[in-house]
Amino acid sequence: HLLNLLGLLYGANNQNFLSFSVIAGFRGTVPHGLSLEIGDTVQILEKCDGNFFGCFYLTYFVFQGIFPSNYIHLKNACVKNKGQFEMVIPTEDSVITEMTSTLRDWGTMWKQLYVRNEGDLFHRLWHIMNEILDLRRQVLVGHLTHDRMKDVKRHITARLDWGNEQLGLDLVPRKEYAMVDPEEISITELYRLMEHRHRKKDTPVPASSHHLFVQMKSLMCSNLGEELEVIFSLFDSKENRPIRLNRNGLPKCPEKPERHCSLFVDLSSSELRKDIYITVHIIRIGRMGAGEKKNACNVQYRRPFGCAVLSIADLLAGDSKDDLILKVYMCNTESDWYQIHENIIKKLNARYNLTGSNAGLAVSLQLLHGDIEQIRREYTSMFTHGVSITRKLGFSNIIMPGEMRNDLYITVERGEFEKGGKSVARNVEVTMHVVDSGGQILRDFISFGSGEPPASEYHSFVLYHNNGPRWAELLKLPIPVDKFRGAHIRCEFRHCSTKEKGEKKLFGFSFVPLMQENGRTLPDGTHELIVHKCEENANLQDSSRYLKLPFSKGIFLANNSQAVKTTKESFWITSFLCSTKLTQNGDMLDLLKWRTHPDKIAGCLSKLKEIDGSEIVKFLQDTLDTLFGILDENSQKYGSKVFDCLVHIINLLQDSKFHHFKPVMDTYIESHFAGALAYRDLIKVMKWHIDRVTEVELHEHIQEVLKAQEYIFKYIVQSRRLFSIATGGQNEEEFRCCIQELLMSVRFFLSQESKGASALCQLQAVFLSSFPSVYSELLKLFDVREVANLVHDALGSLPTVMQGDESLQAVKLQSIGKTVESHLYTNPDSRYILLPVVLHHLHMHLQEQKDLIMCARILSNIFCLIKKNSSEKSVLEEIDVIVSSLLDILLRTILEITSRPQPSGSAMRLQFQDVTGEFVSCLLSLLRQMTDRHYQQLLDSFNTKDDLRDFLLQIFTVFRILIRPEMFPKDWTVMRLVANNVIITTVLYLSDALRKNFLNENFDYKIWDSYFFLAVIFINQLCLQLEMFTPSKKKKVLEKYGDMRVTMGCEIFSMWQNLGEHKLHFIPALIGPFLEVTLIPQPDLRNVMIPIFHDMMDWEQRRSGNFKQVEAKLIDKLDSLMSEGKGDETYRELFNSILLKKIERETWRESGVSLIATVTRLMERLLDYRDCMKMGEVDGKKLAALLNFYKTELNKEEMYIRYIHKLYDLHLKAQNFTEAAYTLLLYDELLEWSDRPLREFLNYPMQTEWQRKEYLHLTIIQNFDRGKCWENGIILCRKIAEQYESYYDYRNLSKMRMMEASLYDKIMDQQRLEPEFFRVGFYGKKFPFFLRNKEFVCRGHDYERLEAFQQRMLNEFPHAIAMQHANQPDETIFQAEAQYLQIYAVTPIPENQEVLQRDGIPDNIKSFYKVNHIWRFRYDRPFHKGTKDKENEFKSLWVERTTLILVQSLPGISRWFEVEKREVVEMSPLENAIEVLENKNQQLRTLISQCQTRQMQNINPLTMCLNGVIDAAVNGGVTRYQEAFFVKEYVLNHPEDGEKITRLRELMLEQAQILEFGLAVHEKFVPQDMRPLHKKLVDQFFVMKSSLGIQEYSACVQASPIHFPNGSPRVCRNSVPVSMSPDGARVIPRRSPLSYPAVNRYSSSSLSSQASAEVSNITGQSESSDEVFNMQPSPSTSSLSSTHSASPNVTSSAPSSARASPLLSDKHKHSRENSCLSPRERPCSAIYPTSLEASQRMLFNHIGDGALPRSDSNLPGPDKAVNATPSSWSLDSGKEARNTSDSGKLISPPVPPRPAQTASPARHVASVSPSPAGRSPMKVLAFCKSTSFQGSVQSFTPSPVEYHSTGLISNSPVLSGSYSSGISSLSRCSTSETSGFESQGSEPPVTVQSYSVPEEPVRKESKTPPPYSVYERTLKRPVPLPHSLSIPPTDPPALPPKPQLGRPNNGESSSSRRTEPAPRPRPLPRKVSQL
Secondary structure, eight states, X not given: OTTOOEEEEEESSSSOEEEEEOSSOBOOOSTTBOOBOTTOOEEEEEEETTEEEEEEEETTEEEEEEEEGXXXXXXXXXXXXXXXXXXXXXXXXXXXXXXXXXXHHHHHHHHHHHHTTOHHHHHHHHHHHHHHHHHHHHHHHTOOOHHHHHHHHHHHHHHHHHHHHHTTOOOOOEETTEEOOTTTSOHHHHHHHHHHHHHHHHOOOOOSEEEEEEEEEEEEOTTOOSEEEEEEEETTTBOEEEEEEOTTSSBSOTTOGGGSEEEEEEEEHHHHTSOOEEEEEEEEEEOSSTTSOTTSOOOOEEEEEEEEEEETHHHHHSOOOSEEEEEOEEESSGGGGGXXXXXXXXXXXXXXXXXXXXOEEEEEEEEEESOHHHHHHHTHXXXXXXXXXXXXXXXXXXXXXXXXXXXXXXXEEEEEOOOOSOSSOOOEEEEEEEEOTTSOBOTTOBBSSTTSOOBSEEEOOOOTTOSSOEEEEEEEEOOOHHHHTTOEXXXXXXXXXXXXXXXXXXXXXXXXXXXXXXXXXOOSEEEEEEOEEOOTTOOOSOTHHHHTSOOBTTBOOTTOOXXXXXXXXXXXXXXXXXXXXXXXXXXXXXXXXXXXXXXXXXHHHHHGGXXXXXXXXXXXXXXXXXXXXXXXHOHHHHHHHHHHHHHHHHHHTTSTTTGGGHHHHHHIIIIIOOOTTHHHHXXXXXXXXXXXXXXXXXXXXXXXXXXXXXXXXXXXXXXXXXXXXXXXXXXXHHHHHHHHHHHHHHHHHHHOOOSSSOHHHHHHHHHHHHGGGGHHHHTTTSOHHHHHHHHHHHHHTSOOOXXXXXXXXXXXXXXXXXXXXXXHHHSHHHHHHHHHHHHHHHHHHHHHTOSHHHHHHHHHHHHHTSOTTOOOHHHHHHHHHHHHHHHHHHHHHHHHHHHSOOOSSHHHHHHHHHHHHHHHHHHHHHHHHOOHHHHHHHHHTOSSHHHHHHHHHHHHHHHHHHTSGGGSOTTOHHHHHHHHHHHHHHHHHHHHHHHHHSSGGGOOHHHHHHHHHHHHHHHTOGGGOGGGSOHHHHHHHHHHHOOHHHHHHHHHHHHHHHHGGXXXXXXXXXXXXXXXXXXXXXXHHHHHHTHHXXXXXXXXXXXXXXXXXXXXXXXXXXXXXXXXXXXXXXXXXXXXXXXHHHTTTOTTHHHHHHHHHHHHHHHHHHHHHHHHHHTTOOSOHHHHHHHXXXXXXXXXXXXXXXXXXXXXXXXXXXXXXXHHHHHHHHHHHTOOSSOOEEOOBTTBOSEEHHHHHHHHHHHHHHHHHHTTOHHHHHHHHHHHHHHHHHTTOHHHHHHHHXXXXXXXXXXXXXXXXXXXXXXXXXXXXXXXTTTTTEEEEEEOOTTOOHHHHHHHHHHHSTTOEEOSSOSOOOHHHHTOXXXXXXXXXXXXEOSOHHHHHSTTOOHHHHHHHHHSSEEEEEEEEXXXXXXXXSSOGGGTEEEEEEEEEEEEEESSSSSEEEEEEEEEEEEOHHHHHHHHHHHHHHHHHHHHHHHHTTOSSSSHHHHHHXXXXXXXXXXXXXXXXXXXXXXXXXXXXXXXXXXXXXXXXXXXXXXXXXXXXXXXXXXXXXXXXXXXHHHHHHHHHHHHHHHHTOOOOOOOOOOOOOOOTTOBSSSOOOSSOOOOBTTBOOOOOOOOGGGSOSSSSSOOOOOOSOOOSOOOOSSOOOSSTTOOOOOOOOOOOOOSSOOOOSOSSOOOOOOGGGOOOTTSOGGGSOOGGGOOOOGGGSSOBSSSOOOOOHHHHHHHHHHSSOSBOOOOTTSOTGGGOOOOOOOOSSSSOOOOOOOOOOOSSOOSOOOOOOOOOOOOGGGGSOOSSOSOOOSSOOXXXXXXXXXXXXXXXXXXXXXXXXOOOSOOOOBSTTTOOOSOOOOOOSSOOOOOOSSSOOOOTTOOOOOOOOOOOOOOBOSOTTOOOOTTOSSOOOOOSOOXXXXXXXXXXXXXXXXXXXXXXXXXXXXXXXXXXXXOOOOOOOOOOOOOSOO
C-alpha cells in the first residue's frame, strides 16, 4: 500500500473541523454504506453507535452513506473559502500536507509510466516515493530535534521537486520548506520565490572551498621486512600526513582509522587550477643497510626507502572512489633524496628508478566540495569513524575571528660537517628538543604531522656517509603562547656507527631562541646556525651554559664581546610562524607599547599603514584601544593622524580576506569602545574632508574617508551615546547642529554637477554606495521622520541630469535600492516621506531605459512591502502615488523590453528574462493593489479621449504579452494563474471605460478589436484549460479562482451585445477567434459564445442579404481548428441545436438551416477524419470522403487541393503508390496545359500552369511505376509526349518515349501479384460516423490473405467483435452499443472484357485488367431450398449470389470504397450445375492450352484435373446431374427449364470432347512413369462416355425444335453428341483419341490464359495434389479464412456443393448458417465468366435498377451494342480492328491493335456465353476441313439468345462459365473466332440471323465516374447480338422472335450495326485560382 495517506474530514454543523487517517479501506457493502478508500476526504454529518453518517466530496459530486468510526483517525483541521469551493486543511505541518497530495498525484502517474514502458523512471520514482514516505513517518512521529527536522524537510522538498520535474508537474513556490499561498504574499515576492527555485534547479552554485580525502590502503613491495613511515603531503605548502606501516606494508594501527586517512582542508578554487601533487615519502625504520644481517646491529635508524607522486588534476574531472596504485621510486644517490619528488614531477629519469618490479602504494582519493561544516553534515560517517584534519601551512584565504593558532613550522634543511678525523664521511642523525627558559625539555610539543601523537624529541633520517646531508623534513611545534618567551630549540648531532654495537656518538649541537627580549618572535626564513662542538659526555641539561653563546652566524649576544671561533660546520633550518597571538613585526609592538615611548607615537601612527593587514587584525582590539587612547590623550596633536589610521583599519576590513572581522569591530564598538569624547573630533575631521571635495590633491584621501563613513558614523553615534549616558544628555542641541551641518555639507557635495567621469563623480559614487548603511545608526539617535527627512533631502539633492557619468547613475540607483531595502523604508511613516524621491529617480531612469535591472529590483522591493489585503490608509495613498507616477512608464518599459530582440548569449538571455519577469511582477502587484477608487481616479486623470485610447491600447497590448507562453517557464502554473486573475480583474474594470467612451459616434474599431483579441487569447491559454489538469489540481484552481474562461466569455458576450450596428465591423474578422473559443470543451462557455454566430448571421443578412462571408469563414476556420485536435461530438450537437433554435423565427430561416447543416456535416467529417488519424489509419478511408465533401458540397478548391496532398502524403507514407498516383491525379485534372502563372502554393514554387501539370504528370507516372500500374503510366506518358511534340521539344519527347517503352518492358518482364479483395461491414454505434453500419470493399496488400486482413482490422479496432457468419445483420446489431466486424473475401468482376476475351494476349497483360478498374464484386453462398435429398444433394442445392457495387472503382484514391448497392439473385440447382460444368470445361481448356504451348513446367496439374473429372464421372459425378435433372419427373415439373436441361446435356457432351482432346495432349507429354495412370484414364474415359450414352458418331441429330420463352443461358445447344467446336456442334465420325498418331494429327491449340491456381474436378477434388476423391456432389461448409495450403498449381476452388462425397457426415455438408466466405472454397470466380439464367434476370429487375451494363444514357439502344470480342480455340487467332474512343481523359489502358479483317457476320455475334469475358478467355480451336470429312460438314440450327446482365461474374473456376464450347478437330484447321462458324476457302459464308437487344440498365446513369478515375467511362463492354447456328446446306428453320424483341432484316449485315460508343465529352476542368 504505497499511498497509505491521510484523508480529511470536518463537521458540518459546528466549527469543529477534524481530519482522519483511514486505517483500512471500507467497501460499503452494508445497506447505505459509503465506500471509502485510504485518504478520502469526508464530512461527518451524524454519529450513532460507533458509526458515522457522512458525505464524500469528489469534485462536483457528493456521495452520502455510513461507515464505521474505527476505520478513521480523527485530527484537527480548519476550513477556508466557506461555500461552494470551501477547502478543508488539516492543522498539521504544511510539508506533510504537500507530501500527501503530491504522492496521490504521483501514484496515478507512476502507474502510467509502467504502461508507457518507461522502466527507468518508474523504478527511480518508486524508490523516491518510498523514501518520502519514510521521511514523512519521521516527521509525523515528532521526535526529531529542530536541526534534524529542518534537515528532513530539506530532503523531502528536494525529492518532491525532483519528482515534480521528472513528471512534468508544476514548480511549487516554498518559503522555509513550506508551500506559500500566492494570495498571502505580494506577486513580486512570489516571482522571486519562483525564480529562486528555478535557478536552484538549473544552475548549482559552485563551491568556493574544496577538500581532498586521502586514505592509505597498503604498500606492495617484495623486499619488505621492516616497519615503514609513509608521509603524505600536498606539494604546495601543505602539512605532512605521516602513516606508520607494519612489516607487511599494512597500517600499524588498523583499529585507529585516523592514523591512516586524512582530510586536506581549505583548498581554494585558484589552488586547484595549479599543478598540485600528492607526494608520498616512505622512510624505512631498521638497519643502516637494507641487506645487512639481522644480528649486525640492534639500533634502529630512519632511512630513505622510496617516493611516489600523483597529480590531482585527474580528480577534477569527477570524484573517483576507486583505489589507485602509485609507483614507488628510489633516487640513485641518497644525496638527492631531498628533491626526489621534484625530480619525479620533472621526469628527470636519470636521478631515480623503481624500487622493485612490483612495488606499489594503494591509496583512495576523493575530492569534496563545500565548507567544512557542510562536509561534516554530508559525510558524517567519515568523521564518526575518525579522520585527521590536515590544515594549510599558514592561514587560509579567509581568516575567521576567534580562530586560535600558534604553530611554529621548522624545516630541517641541511648541514655541513667535518670528517672529524674519520677516513670516511659521517652518518649524521639530528635530534631536536624544545627547551623552556628553565632548561627543561618541553614534553609533547613536536608534531610530525596531522593525526600523529606529539613527541618530545625528533630524530631525523640518516644519510649514509654524507658530511653534507640534506633532510628537508618539516616539523610542526604547537607551542603555547605562555611557553614561547624564553624557550629555545636545541638540535644535537650524532654519528651513527655501522659496527656491531651501533653506537650514536654526539659530536655537536646548535640552538636557536624562539623569542627576542623585545617580544619579537623568531623571524620567518632560513637561519644558518652555528654548530657548537661537544663530546658525548657533555652536559647539555644546563642550558644557561650555552645560551650565552652565539646561535647564528653574524648574530652575537649583546653582552658577549669575545669573538666566535671560525668554524666550517653549519646547520640550516627554515622557520615559519602561523600565530594569531604572536607577532614578528616591531612597528606593531612599538605602537601597542606607545606609552613607554611617547616620542615615537607619530612615527608609529605613520608606519601603521605599512604593517601587514593580518598583523593588524590579529591585534585589532588592542590597536583600536591604542588609537582612541592616543586621541583622548592629545586630540589636537594626533587627531588627524588617528583619524587616518582609523580610516585605514576600517577600509582594511573591506578586503575579502579580512571581511569576517567586521563583526569583531562591531563587537568592539558595542562592548569595548570607551571614547565618549571622540565624536567631536570625528565629526569635525569628517566635515573638514567633505568640505574640501573640490581640492583635487585631496581626492584620493577623501575617497578613503568616504569609504569608511559607515564605521565612522558608528563610532560617532556610540561615542555620543556614551557621552549622553555619562553626562545625562548634555550638549544635545550642539550635537544635532553638528550632524545637521555635516549633512548640509553632504547635500552640497552631492548637488555638485560635473560633466563626464570627473574625480568629483567618483567621490559622489563612493559616498552614495555606503551612505544607506548610515541610516540605522542615525535611527539610534533621531526620530524616524527626522531621519527620513534627512535622507529625503540628501537623495533629493542629487542632480537629475541623466547625461552624466553612467557609473554614477548606476551607483545612485544602487543607493536608492539599498534605501528601499533598509529598515528606514519598512516603517510606513518614513516610507511615505521617502517614496516620492525614490519614484522620481526611478521614473527618470525608466524614461531613459537605463539600468533596468536595478530599477526592476527596486520596484520589486517596493511592492514586496505592500501586502495584498492591506487596506490601511497609508498603503492606499502609496498606491495612489505609484499609479500616478509609474503606471504609464511601467507599461511602456514592458513594451520596450519585450519588443527588443533577445540577446544571443545564455547569460545575457537569462538577465533579459529576469528583467522582464521582474517588471511584469511589479505591474501585476500594482494592478492587484488597485481598488475601485484607484481605477476611477486613473480613468478620470486622462484629459482627452485620445489619451485614454492610447492608454487602453497600451495596457491591452501588455496583457497580450503577459499571457504569451514564453513569458514564464513551462512549470510556473502558479504564477500564470495569479497573472491571469489580475488581468481579468483589470479588464472587467476597463471594459466599463470602453463602453462609456468608445461607442456610438465615438466608436473606435482599433481599441475594440484589441479588446476582443485579448479576450480570445486569454481564454485559449493552455494554463486555463482545466480539462487537462489532474483532478486534484483542477479542484484547487476552481476553489481559488473559479473558471476564468467562463468569466471572460460572459464579458465578451456582454461587450458584443453593446456594439449594436458596429458589429458589422467585426464580421467576418471575429468569426475565427470566436469559433476557436467555442471549441474549448467547457459547456458554460459554449452556451455563452455560440449564440454570437446567430447574431453575426443576422447582421450579415441585413447588410448584404446573405451570409456567404460567415459561411466561408466558418468553414475555413473549422477545418484548421479541428485538424489541430479541437472540438468534439458534443460541440457538433450543441452548435447545431443552439443555432437552429435561435433562427426559428428569422425570415432567413431556410438559408440559415442550410448553412448550419453544411457546417454540421463538415464537423462530422472532420471529426471522423481526426478519429482515423488518431487510430493510425493509413488507408485514407475518411480523407477520401472529406475530399469529395469539399469538392462537391462546399466547392472549396484550395481546401480540396490541400487535402489532396494530405491524402497523397498519407499514401506515400504507407507505400500505397497506386493510390498516391490516383490521388495526385485529382489535382492534375484541375490544371490545363496553359501558360497561366500560378502562385507559390504548398511545396510548389511560382510557375506556369503548364510546368506544374508537367511536374504532376511525371510524379504520377513515377508513382504508377512504383505501384506496378504501368498501363496507367503509359497513358500519361502519351499525353505528356503529345505536349512535347506540339512544342517540338524532341529531347524530352525522346525521353518520354523511352520511359513509355520501359513501362511496356516492365509489363512483359516483371511479375505482378493479384491482390485479394475483402468486404468489411462495420456494425454498431461505437464506430465513427463514416463507418457506422456501412460496408466497404478493401483492396488487400500484397500477399495479404483473409486471416491477415482480419487480424489487421481487429488490431485497428481492438474492441470490435468479429462476426463468424456472412448473413446480413439485423437491427439489433445496427443499434448495439458495440463494434461488430463482418469480413469475408469477395471476387472482382472485371469491367473490360475486350482484352480478356482476345486471343494471343499474354497473361502478363490480362492480369492487369482482372483486378483494376473494378466496380463490382461478387460473393456466392450455397444453400438448400426445400427438402434435402440425402441421396443426391444437387437436387436442392441453390446458390445465393450477392453483387456489391461500389461508389468508386478500385484501385482509386483509397484502398477502401463504400458499397453503394447490393444485388442479390438466387441460382437454381440446374443453373448452378450448368455453371459448374462451364467453369470446369474452361479450366480444362486452359490447362490443355498451357500444356500444348509448354507454359507449364510439368504436366501434373493437367493430370490431376483429367483424373478428377474422368474418375469422378465414372464413379457417379456427372451421373448425379443426370439423376437430378434428366429424369422425367423433373422435366414434367419444370417445363420452363427445358432449354437449360438441353444446355446441361450439351455441356456434358462438350466436356467429353474436351477430355478426349485433353487425353491426346496428355499422351504426348506424359512421362514414362505415369503411363499406367494415363492408360487407366483412357479406360475410364470410355466408361464415362458409355454412361453419357455417347456412341460412335455415325449420324446427325437435328436440333430440338422446342423453344423456351425465356431463352437459354448459352448459345450452342445440340441434342446429339458433338465434337468440341467454337461454332457449336457438328457430326463427325470419331476414333479413339488414342489411335491418333502424335504428330500431324492434332492441331496446335493456343490457350491464351494461364492455368488457374485453383484446379478442381467437376464435382470436387481434394486440395492435395496427390489425392483424388470419388466424385459425388456434396455441399461445403464455409469459414472466414482462406485456404492456402494447396500447391500453387493445383488448388481446389470447387465448393463442396459440387464435390462428390456421399460418405461425409451431415455436419460437414452445407448449412445456411455456415456459408462459404473464402473464394478458395466457394462456387464463385472472377477468372471465368458466368452465365445468368432467366430466373436471375427476373430477380434482378426486382432488386436492382436493371441488368444492362453501364452505358451512356444519351445513346439509343441499338447504338449501345458493342462488338463481341472474338474468341477461338486455334493457333491462328483471328484479327479484329481495335475500337477506341478517346475523350481527352485518362481512359482504359491500351490494347495492341489488330489488323481489320473481312469476316462473316457470324464473327460479330456473341460468343457461346453472352456474358463478358472473365479473367482467362480461351482461344477456341475450330473444326476445319480435313481430307477424310470434306463436304460432310453441316450447320446446326441456330437458337436465339437473350442478353443478360454482366453483373454477376464469378471468380472461381468451378462456378464460372466459358465463352466457347468446342474442341478442335484433329485435322488441320481454319480459324473461327466466334461461336459462329467462319468458312475458309471455297466454303460458303454462314447465314446469320440476329436479333436486337433491349436496353436493360444495370446501374443508374447518374453514377458517373469520379473525377479521379484513370478511366474514361465509355462503353467498352460488349453487348452481344442474338446468336444463331446453322447446318449447311440446309437452311436454318425460322425461329419465333422473343417477346418484346424486334427482328432486323436478314440482309442487314451485323457489321453495319456495329457502332462505336459515342465518346463521352470531357468536362471542362475548373479553373484553379492561381493554385
